[in-house]
Amino acid sequence: MSRAIVLGVDVGGTNVKAALVAKDGRVVASVSYSTEAEAGPEAFAKTLHHRLENLLKEAGLHKADVASVGIGLPAFLDVPKGIIEQAVNLHWTDVPIVDLVTAELDLPVMIDNDANLAALGEVWKGAGKNAKSALCVTLGTGVGGGIVLDGRVYRGVTTMAGEIGHISIKPDGELCNCGHYGCLETLASATALVRDGVRAGLQSPRGHDEPLSAEDVFQLAESGDQAAQTVLSTMIHWLAVGLSTVANTLNPDTIVVSGGLVNAGDALLGPLRVEFSRAALHRVANGCRIVAAELGSSAGMLGAARLAWQFADSEA
Amino acid sequence: MSRAIVLGVDVGGTNVKAALVAKDGRVVASVSYSTEAEAGPEAFAKTLHHRLENLLKEAGLHKADVASVGIGLPAFLDVPKGIIEQAVNLHWTDVPIVDLVTAELDLPVMIDNDANLAALGEVWKGAGKNAKSALCVTLGTGVGGGIVLDGRVYRGVTTMAGEIGHISIKPDGELCNCGHYGCLETLASATALVRDGVRAGLQSPRGHDEPLSAEDVFQLAESGDQAAQTVLSTMIHWLAVGLSTVANTLNPDTIVVSGGLVNAGDALLGPLRVEFSRAALHRVANGCRIVAAELGSSAGMLGAARLAWQFADSEA
Numbered sequence: 001m002s003r004a005i006v007l008g009v010d011v012g013g014t015n016v017k018a019a020l021v022a023k024d025g026r027v028v029a030s031v032s033y034s035t036e037a038e039a040g041p042e043a044f045a046k047t048l049h050h051r052l053e054n055l056l057k058e059a060g061l062h063k064a065d066v067a068s069v070g071i072g073l074p075a076f077l078d079v080p081k082g083i084i085e086q087a088v089n090l091h092w093t094d095v096p097i098v099d100l101v102t103a104e105l106d107l108p109v110m111i112d113n114d115a116n117l118a119a120l121g122e123v124w125k126g127a128g129k130n131a132k133s134a135l136c137v138t139l140g141t142g143v144g145g146g147i148v149l150d151g152r153v154y155r156g157v158t159t160m161a162g163e164i165g166h167i168s169i170k171p172d173g174e175l176c177n178c179g180h181y182g183c184l185e186t187l188a189s190a191t192a193l194v195r196d197g198v199r200a201g202l203q204s205p206r207g208h209d210e211p212l213s214a215e216d217v218f219q220l221a222e223s224g225d226q227a228a229q230t231v232l233s234t235m236i237h238w239l240a241v242g243l244s245t246v247a248n249t250l251n252p253d254t255i256v257v258s259g260g261l262v263n264a265g266d267a268l269l270g271p272l273r274v275e276f277s278r279a280a281l282h283r284v285a286n287g288c289r290i291v292a293a294e295l296g297s298s299a300g301m302l303g304a305a306r307l308a309w310q311f312a313d314s315e316a
Numbered sequence: 317m318s319r320a321i322v323l324g325v326d327v328g329g330t331n332v333k334a335a336l337v338a339k340d341g342r343v344v345a346s347v348s349y350s351t352e353a354e355a356g357p358e359a360f361a362k363t364l365h366h367r368l369e370n371l372l373k374e375a376g377l378h379k380a381d382v383a384s385v386g387i388g389l390p391a392f393l394d395v396p397k398g399i400i401e402q403a404v405n406l407h408w409t410d411v412p413i414v415d416l417v418t419a420e421l422d423l424p425v426m427i428d429n430d431a432n433l434a435a436l437g438e439v440w441k442g443a444g445k446n447a448k449s450a451l452c453v454t455l456g457t458g459v460g461g462g463i464v465l466d467g468r469v470y471r472g473v474t475t476m477a478g479e480i481g482h483i484s485i486k487p488d489g490e491l492c493n494c495g496h497y498g499c500l501e502t503l504a505s506a507t508a509l510v511r512d513g514v515r516a517g518l519q520s521p522r523g524h525d526e527p528l529s530a531e532d533v534f535q536l537a538e539s540g541d542q543a544a545q546t547v548l549s550t551m552i553h554w555l556a557v558g559l560s561t562v563a564n565t566l567n568p569d570t571i572v573v574s575g576g577l578v579n580a581g582d583a584l585l586g587p588l589r590v591e592f593s594r595a596a597l598h599r600v601a602n603g604c605r606i607v608a609a610e611l612g613s614s615a616g617m618l619g620a621a622r623l624a625w626q627f628a629d630s631e632a
Contacts, residue, residue: 076599132473133472133473147565149465149470154465155567156449156566156567156568156600156603157448157449157567157568157569157603157604158567158599158600158602158603159567159599160564160567160597160599160600160603161565161566161567162565163564163565163567163597164564164565166564166597167560167561167564167565168485168557168560168561168595169484169485169487169561170487171485171486171557172488178597180595241484241487244483244484245483245484245485245561246565248476248479248480248482248483249463249477249478249479249480249483249562249565249566250472250477250565250566251471251472251473251474251475251476251477251479252472252473253473279484279496281476281479281482281494283392283474283475283476284472284474284476286474287472287473287474287476288473
């Protein structure tokens with residue numbers, strides 16, 4: 001008898017989101033709890049086991065119903081070996097996470113990085129539905145991304161594919177954390193928007209003592225502040241240049257934009273689409289739609305569930 | 317009984333190269349002849365039929381032995397529809413080439429663009445053998461490229477994937493034919509090398525009346541000419557920046573460099589590897605080898621044969 005459910009797990013620096021997910025994407029039961037990374041990976045595995053048992057009880061299911069487990073991690077991974085090489089925010093290094101969790105749960109386990117699984121989630125059930133070739137880019141503190149081809153994560157050889165935050169598009173630009181200059185992340189993240197806003201003398205409309213936020217810059221621009229409009233359009237210009245560089249290489253049919261900045265909606269996506277169609281080759285721009293992510297913070301968990309289903313099907 | 321042979325065809329602006337190729341890559345018979353594009357696509361198909369019959373005679377085979385035909389074209393294509401949208405150098409527009417050749421030869425026909433098939437050829441039988449994810453870049457008059465993932469051409473949605481000549485890496489750079497500024501092609505092609513050499517006052521060592529060539533720049537640099545060394549190292553720097561941008565997105569295990577400039581061998585690839593390892597993310601550079609193409613002008617024909625075999629197997 002085929003098993004009815006998988007466990008999808010999205011591990012963040014602060015919280016873990018876990019859910020039992022059916023093959024059609026239906027979330028049967030879900031939970032969010034504190035990561036407590038400082039307790040170490042063995043404790044993480046034990047807690048996950050405990051949470052899984054609670055979820056199964058809640059759903060009226062048994063462990064024998066679980067086909068497999070997919071886990072998204074904020075880390076550099078060796079996916080074939082099932083190892084976390086480095087998870088900076090968790091302070092974990094060289095952890096055989098697949099072996100650990102498999103031993104604890106006695107279930108097949110598959111891992112990927114969180115950005116890749118958020119991308120897979122959006123292509124499975126969100127804004128990228130039915131995409132043949134999708135680039136998903138997350139605009140937050142930094143710029144992350146993932147590539148999904150024919151419904152599967154494309155990882156590249158060292159799980160770095162789609163990490164487009166560090167493509168260099170302005171050689172005389174700012175120094176990036178990665179040691180290079182003018183990376184996309186230094187030009188088109190929420191961090192960059194706030195930095196340039198402060199430099200332009202913008203002040204939060206919420207009060208002079210409030211630190212300027214990315215939302216503030218959008219709000220000031222919308223209310224007619226010319227300095228804010230310049231800061232915003234400069235950011236969108238560079239984002240379009242970066243996305244066009246990637247799209248000219250990958251020729252995707254869909255770019256899904258996620259992260260906090262997407263809350264701005266068409267104030268971001270409208271001008272971005274215009275600039276992108278200027279910056280990319282015509283045949284590339286014509287074949288590509290740019291859409292806002294739909295799944296919010298559930299994308300990674302759903303992507304992890306999708307990975308688990310793909311893994312279960314490949315083992316079956 | 318399974319068919320023993322395919323016909324691989326590489327259509328260039330000047331010449332057509334065609335060969336009967338066995339499943340293991342062995343070339344059983346081959347021919348090169350003038351393209352005569354001005355006679356039109358129907359005449360092209362008729363000539364190909366005639367050449368195929370001669371090749372079969374030469375090899376002691378019959379048309380019943382031919383599994384399928386793969387054709388590489390210097391063109392923008394709609395591969396699923398089998399249409400040449402535009403072949404600038406052939407002056408052909410909107411040609412249903414698959415239908416035309418199928419009707420003439422009475423054999424299954426598959427097409428792709430020439431750069432993609434040169435990439436496929438190098439991964440099948442050349443410098444990219446066994447690559448899981450390869451980017452092949454051709455440095456000539458312009459900069460072209462192709463991507464091969466898991467042994468198959470990755471085309472993207474409008475067959476533009478891997479056309480990395482038009483990624484913008486120097487926003488304040490030269491105007492490109494495509495209408496944008498600072499494309500890789502304006503910085504790292506043979507054309508760019510000669511242009512910058514002329515600007516630096518370099519003169520061909522073959523005589524003052526000889527126009528400066530890319531080979532001249534390499535030769536002058538090797539003989540200690542400092543201006544030539546600067547021109548060359550600048551070109552290699554930008555090539556490394558461009559390749560690192562693509563590699564940070566695609567995370568390939570192999571980059572195959574082809575085209576006339578590769579004749580310079582380690583004078584190009586040595587410093588390119590050093591600059592690339594500086595410009596790309598460490599995990600990306602560490603996972604990626606840069607190698608010179610091995611198949612020369614046969615790459616496209618062999619790639620066309622490989623495509624034909626893949627097509628025949630998928631139809632079987």
